[in-house]
Amino acid sequence: MREKLAALDPQRLEILDDSAKHAGHAGAKSGGGHYRLTIVSPRFAGCGTMQRHRLIYEALGPMMRGEIHALSIKALAPNEID
Numbered sequence: 587m588r589e590k591l592a593a594l595d596p597q598r599l600e601i602l603d604d605s606a607k608h609a610g611h612a613g614a615k616s617g618g619g620h621y622r623l624t625i626v627s628p629r630f631a632g633c634g635t636m637q638r639h640r641l642i643y644e645a646l647g648p649m650m651r652g653e654i655h656a657l658s659i660k661a662l663a664p665n666e667i668d
Contacts, residue, residue, distance in 0.1 A: 598626035618655025
């Protein structure tokens with residue numbers, strides 16, 4: 587995931603694997619993991635939430651149909667950091 591998301595030039599990138607919390611979940615049976623993503627990138631400046639998510643999904647490509655079952659996203663531009 588880190589390698590693919592590097593295409594978005596992140597200033598901050600945190601990936602938390604929550605897969606263990608979802609053991610036994612029907613969607614987890616296929617082997618796809620559950621992740622929480624926090625990413626800060628200048629590429630998100632001027633973009634709405636849906637556009638940011640599309641950029642992330644495009645960067646992750648086929649992983650979204652296999653290795654990743656669920657992805658919770660917090661995507662920010664640098665000027666939006668708390």
